Amino acid sequence: MGVELVAKARAGNRRALARLITLVEAGDAQAQTALAALYPYTGHAHIVGVTGAPGTGKSTLVTQLALHWRSLGRTVAVLAVDPTSPFSGGAILGDRIRMQSLGGDSGCYIRSMASRGSLGGLSRATGDAVKVLDAAGFDIVIVETVGAGQAEVEIAREAHSVVVVEVPGMGDDIQAIKAGILEIADVFVVNKADREGVERTVRQLQMMLHLGSGEHRDGWEPPIVQTVSNTGKNIAEAAAAVERHFEHLKNNNLLELRERERIEREWKMIMRESLLRQLLQRLEPQQYEQLLNHMAERQLDPYAAAKQAIETVLELS
Amino acid sequence: MGVELVAKARAGNRRALARLITLVEAGDAQAQTALAALYPYTGHAHIVGVTGAPGTGKSTLVTQLALHWRSLGRTVAVLAVDPTSPFSGGAILGDRIRMQSLGGDSGCYIRSMASRGSLGGLSRATGDAVKVLDAAGFDIVIVETVGAGQAEVEIAREAHSVVVVEVPGMGDDIQAIKAGILEIADVFVVNKADREGVERTVRQLQMMLHLGSGEHRDGWEPPIVQTVSNTGKNIAEAAAAVERHFEHLKNNNLLELRERERIEREWKMIMRESLLRQLLQRLEPQQYEQLLNHMAERQLDPYAAAKQAIETVLELS
Numbered sequence: 001m002g003v004e005l006v007a008k009a010r011a012g013n014r015r016a017l018a019r020l021i022t023l024v025e026a027g028d029a030q031a032q033t034a035l036a037a038l039y040p041y042t043g044h045a046h047i048v049g050v051t052g053a054p055g056t057g058k059s060t061l062v063t064q065l066a067l068h069w070r071s072l073g074r075t076v077a078v079l080a081v082d083p084t085s086p087f088s089g090g091a092i093l094g095d096r097i098r099m100q101s102l103g104g105d106s107g108c109y110i111r112s113m114a115s116r117g118s119l120g121g122l123s124r125a126t127g128d129a130v131k132v133l134d135a136a137g138f139d140i141v142i143v144e145t146v147g148a149g150q151a152e153v154e155i156a157r158e159a160h161s162v163v164v165v166e167v168p169g170m171g172d173d174i175q176a177i178k179a180g181i182l183e184i185a186d187v188f189v190v191n192k193a194d195r196e197g198v199e200r201t202v203r204q205l206q207m208m209l210h211l212g213s214g215e216h217r218d219g220w221e222p223p224i225v226q227t228v229s230n231t232g233k234n235i236a237e238a239a240a241a242v243e244r245h246f247e248h249l250k251n252n253n254l255l256e257l258r259e260r261e262r263i264e265r266e267w268k269m270i271m272r273e274s275l276l277r278q279l280l281q282r283l284e285p286q287q288y289e290q291l292l293n294h295m296a297e298r299q300l301d302p303y304a305a306a307k308q309a310i311e312t313v314l315e316l317s
Numbered sequence: 318m319g320v321e322l323v324a325k326a327r328a329g330n331r332r333a334l335a336r337l338i339t340l341v342e343a344g345d346a347q348a349q350t351a352l353a354a355l356y357p358y359t360g361h362a363h364i365v366g367v368t369g370a371p372g373t374g375k376s377t378l379v380t381q382l383a384l385h386w387r388s389l390g391r392t393v394a395v396l397a398v399d400p401t402s403p404f405s406g407g408a409i410l411g412d413r414i415r416m417q418s419l420g421g422d423s424g425c426y427i428r429s430m431a432s433r434g435s436l437g438g439l440s441r442a443t444g445d446a447v448k449v450l451d452a453a454g455f456d457i458v459i460v461e462t463v464g465a466g467q468a469e470v471e472i473a474r475e476a477h478s479v480v481v482v483e484v485p486g487m488g489d490d491i492q493a494i495k496a497g498i499l500e501i502a503d504v505f506v507v508n509k510a511d512r513e514g515v516e517r518t519v520r521q522l523q524m525m526l527h528l529g530s531g532e533h534r535d536g537w538e539p540p541i542v543q544t545v546s547n548t549g550k551n552i553a554e555a556a557a558a559v560e561r562h563f564e565h566l567k568n569n570n571l572l573e574l575r576e577r578e579r580i581e582r583e584w585k586m587i588m589r590e591s592l593l594r595q596l597l598q599r600l601e602p603q604q605y606e607q608l609l610n611h612m613a614e615r616q617l618d619p620y621a622a623a624k625q626a627i628e629t630v631l632e633l634s
Contacts, residue, residue, distance in 0.1 A: 032618075035618050036621055039615055039618035041615075042615060043615050256613070259613060260609065260613050263612045266619050267609070267612065268593060270623040271593055271623045272589045272590070272593045273589070274623050274624070275593060275596060275627060276585060276588055276589045276592060279588060292577065292584070295580045295584065296573070296576060298357050298360050299357070300356075301349075301353045301356035302580060302584045302587050303349040303352060303587055304353055305584055306588045306591050307591070310588060310591060310595070
């Protein structure tokens with residue numbers, strides 16, 4: 001089923017694309033067949049991560065960026081990733097509002113990804129959904145994360161170009177400092193730049209950038225672009241900054257390096273999960289319960305229990 | 318070395334305690350020997366998680382809670398966990414300020430834990446540091462997380478009782494909704510309750526609690542306590558609410574259940590990491606590079622590469 005869906009999705013069939021993403025989200029054997037079929041077509045899209053605290057206007061900014069790139073004839077997919085509880089429903093709501101401005105366009109695709117119970121699960125599912133969109137032929141895939149916690153940072157940093165969104169006057173300090181996202185930014189956007197205090201925010205960011213280390217990641221100094229996403233002001237400048245960063249990566253052989261590192265991390269994550277699954281399959285339920293009981297009774301520490309479980313299985317095979 | 322340190326730390330030697338935490342933070346073979354030695358002494362402390370957005374006054378609240386419990390003759394350890402970049406240095410600064418009010422007391426111990434590069438690493442190190450403090454005989458171990466992202470939530474939820482701190486007027490909405498921490502709260506503290514808008518915040522929380530599901534986790538309805546941590550107002554009430562929650566867990570056999578689930582998660586995490594380490598040790602560097610090259614060239618997808626790597630190693634053993 002996966003192989004057929006891949007062909008259809010690549011031919012522009014939106015329903016097949018949606019089903020394919022649902023399929024890979026599940027992360028089961030079927031998902032892996034589909035991913036194997038589409039993997040040869042990946043590696044062409046520009047993956048753009050957009051992150052920032054709630055209230056910075058990220059969603060509107062992403063919509064505006066998508067509209068801008070569409071106006072230049074480029075195809076754009078947006079993955080809105082929400083690691084927060086399904087209780088908030090934010091991603092779904094935001095998705096619906098945006099569908100109104102972008103939904104009718106066949107060169108644009110929007111999809112929300114909600115929390116899957118664990119960080120690792122969401123990270124894996126997002127990475128696999130990006131592969132689907134990449135293989136489907138989108139020029140640009142935007143991964144937008146709700147919030148600016150460590151989880152969002154870990155997801156956003158898997159992109160080629162990371163946009164960090166700030167706004168003037170959200171408390172005394174730049175939000176990004178607390179969230180530890182200054183280091184991963186390739187482009188800063190100070191959104192809602194028609195608000196009071198914008199100069200102060202820009203100055204703080206500049207200071208921060210120069211305090212940071214003296215030299216920037218990959219020899220690239222992150223530009224600071226002031227936008228008003230509600231009116232579209234400087235959206236073209238923000239988009240151009242993101243594209244310049246991608247060119248910088250390509251011209252300095254950094255794209256290949258980043259991709260290689262990303263693939264390596266992903267591969268290790270998959271091996272970790274797969275090994276544990278195989279271990280648990282081979283452990284007798286009785287033995288599993290016994291080890292757990294011994295730990296709960298403080299007779300055995302978790303490291304020693306892990307060692308015992310692994311040794312049993314390695315003898316088996 | 319670990320065994321000696323454990324004996325000394327349990328006898329009240331603060332320097333041994335500090336060295337022991339540093340030792341287990343490293344997560345190496347020595348750390349495991351130490352943890353095996355101290356594990357039999359764990360399982361007695363009440364682990365209290367405190368989380369909430371930056372600016373809610375968490376640190377002052379935690380200091381006040383610690384002073385209150387000390388005044389009742391209970392020993393208290395505080396782990397201040399900061400998953401943000403070392404760039405901010407917040408944990409270290411906060412630590413120093415608090416040492417002034419609590420530092421001279423032998424029944425109290427404060428320690429900061431900074432980011433260890435990855436979520437998994439910090440989570441693991443925090444869990445192991447809690448074991449040290451538990452084994453050292455502290456009655457209450459407070460795990461305070463900076464920020465309210467998913468990472469902080471995952472760390473805080475490993476506690477027996479989770480305190481979520483809010484303040485009036487931080488934007489239109491309760492911060493906890495965005496961060497997905499409403500569900501894990503056992504006690505809500507609305508701090509800075511002398512500020513305008515406190516009634517609105519309390520009302521929003523109440524509404525949220527009743528909207529949530531109708532029934533609460535473990536049959537416990539999270540109380541909402543209004544405090545002013547700067548003046549100490551209602552600190553005793555907040556502490557009492559936390560203690561009532563612990564009694565509730567004990568009286569309903571829920572403590573054992575929570576502990577068992579926590580141990581199971583921890584055990585799996587350790588097995589996952591250990592299995593990957595053993596796999597990578599057995600893979601020939603040549604083969605590792607070859608698989609990575611094939612993935613980078615899109616000839617092989619990461620799931621297939623993981624399967625190949627694992628099959629090679631399982632044949633070996």
